[in-house]
Amino acid sequence: MEEIKDTEKQILNAAKEIFLQKGFDGARMQDIADKAGINKAMLHYYFRSKDRLFESVFRELTSNIFPKLFQSLMSEMPFEEKLKSIVNNYMDFLVINPDLPLFVFREINSNPERIANILKDVVKIDDFKNQLKGNVDNAISESGLENIDATQVVLTLLGACIFPAIAKNLIKIVFKMTEDDYVDLMIKRKEQLPKILINGLKK
Amino acid sequence: MEEIKDTEKQILNAAKEIFLQKGFDGARMQDIADKAGINKAMLHYYFRSKDRLFESVFRELTSNIFPKLFQSLMSEMPFEEKLKSIVNNYMDFLVINPDLPLFVFREINSNPERIANILKDVVKIDDFKNQLKGNVDNAISESGLENIDATQVVLTLLGACIFPAIAKNLIKIVFKMTEDDYVDLMIKRKEQLPKILINGLKK
DNA sequence: GTCTATAACCTGATAGAC
DNA sequence: GTCTATCAGGTTATAGAC
Known part of the structure; x- marks a missing residue:
């Protein structure tokens, strides 16, 4: 046993x-x-089989982060708090799991069918779009921020967090960073990002 | 012939x-x-061989964009103009070549050695870091923007542009978009991004 | 449950005719 | 230059002993 x-x-x-x-x-x-x-x-x-092993791995790797991220995005908090909490939680997660986003996007592109089947269970996408849009729109308008498309806001937020993880190895090469340098960069980013993003969305 | x-x-x-x-x-x-x-x-x-074919393909695909992007980043323009021009040029490029960034990052991760060899010629990385930092730092301070790390600014800018390309297929699934919807999203993004980013960096 | 040996298949690469 | 046929090597998957 x-x-x-x-x-x-x-x-x-x-x-x-x-x-x-x-x-x-x-x-x-x-x-x-x-x-x-x-x-x-x-x-x-x-x-x-290799397929089934992969499926188990994919499921385990993504079963935590997808719901957690969606939950954060949908939570009923003031916009600024919400944004800070997402950045904080998600950046912490990415420092520990820097390979996960690239892994997910890579597999979606190279074999969409395989992933579509798995994602069905992990994420319930149906009218997620509308819920998210409504939620973010509300948060934005209540905060007196510029009336900007919710999708664009979410993409900017996620891109700001995820891109440095996806580009990790290239960043280390181009900026001649050690692993410690990179972690340091990500930790400092946690503080700076909310400032940049919130300021940027104000009227 | x-x-x-x-x-x-x-x-x-x-x-x-x-x-x-x-x-x-x-x-x-x-x-x-x-x-x-x-x-x-x-x-x-x-x-x-497959290796040589891949090398030719990689070279052709990246020989344009890497120098062009670096050149834009290093150009001696006022910060706001510079940012707008990068967003404009790069977003246009990404609408036509949405698969390229994911391709590059994927190959760097799955086979770093192969790519390192090719990149040597395409990009001359030596002290690119210092040049870039100096250039962006100057641009920032001249513009009276908040004193923020140049690396963070570049990462935010690139992430805001590149992430929607990397996540293209997932975005289309989650937000139930057609190809036209996606292109439209990217075109609108060209206008909104400079506003968000410039505002975000002001004191 | 764990191992060795091997089957069955696939893929990059080459030989050789035209 | 282009094709067909085939090789050589590697990879997933299974059979069968322990």
Whole structure:
């Protein structure tokens, strides 16, 4: 019993690392087995196929962040507080999981069908659009900010947080940063972003 | 003569499409040949290997945009003008080439060595960091804007432009957009972004 | 549950005729 | 230059012993 769960967990952890870095197409079952310290046949014993293993990994990786993010976006707070809380929570998450956004966007682009099937369960998209728009529109108007499209605001907010994670490796190369430099950049960004964004949206 | 160039061009165009969508690992030489309307053996006749074909494609795709973007960032204009011109030029480019940023970041993450070799020629990174920082710092202080880290400004600017391109397919799903809706979103964004960003950086 | 060995398949690359 | 046929190597997946 204990050993079952343990092996399964080891496989999942190893698979997460490999899939996150290499993507579905670049990942090798052999590499996952090696990293998990077990045999290749075990992967199939526990997860039957590469597709199913990937699905489990994707589900585990995204099941937390999607609802959490949507929940933050939909919460009934004053705009400025809301924005600060999203930036704070999401940036903290991204410092710990910098590879996740690129992973998600990569898989959506290279194999939309596979992801569409998984996303159905993870996110209930139906009329999310309208709910979000109404919520953000309200928050904006109540705050006396410029009347600007809610979609544009959300994209600017998310882009400001997520882009530095997606571009992490290029940033480190171009600006000659160590890992510590990068983390420092992200932590400082948590304070500066709300200022930039809130100011920018004022009339 | 004419036919040589023609076939080579057909291959490159087909390879661009496939590599952009699937990435190096997901791309199949057979699919590229099919899309080019020629035989698989021809790919090797003209480009010798998948690696070399990819290198040609990557070079062609990035040779324009990297220098152009860096040049814009380094130009000696007042901050507001500079920002507007970057947003305008870059957003136009991204509407036509929405897949390119994700392609670049994906390849950097899944196979850093391959890209590092190619990037050496395309971008001369040496002390780009200092030049950029100095240039942006000057632009900011001359404009009487808040004293904010140049790196953060550049990241916010680029993220605001690039993120909607990277997230294109997810955006279309979540907000139930058609291709036309998306293009419209990006065009409107060109006008709204400078306002948001400039305002946000003022004291 | 775990392992070794191997099957079945796919993919990049080449040989050789035209 | 272009094609067909095929090789060589690697990858997922399974069979079967323990």
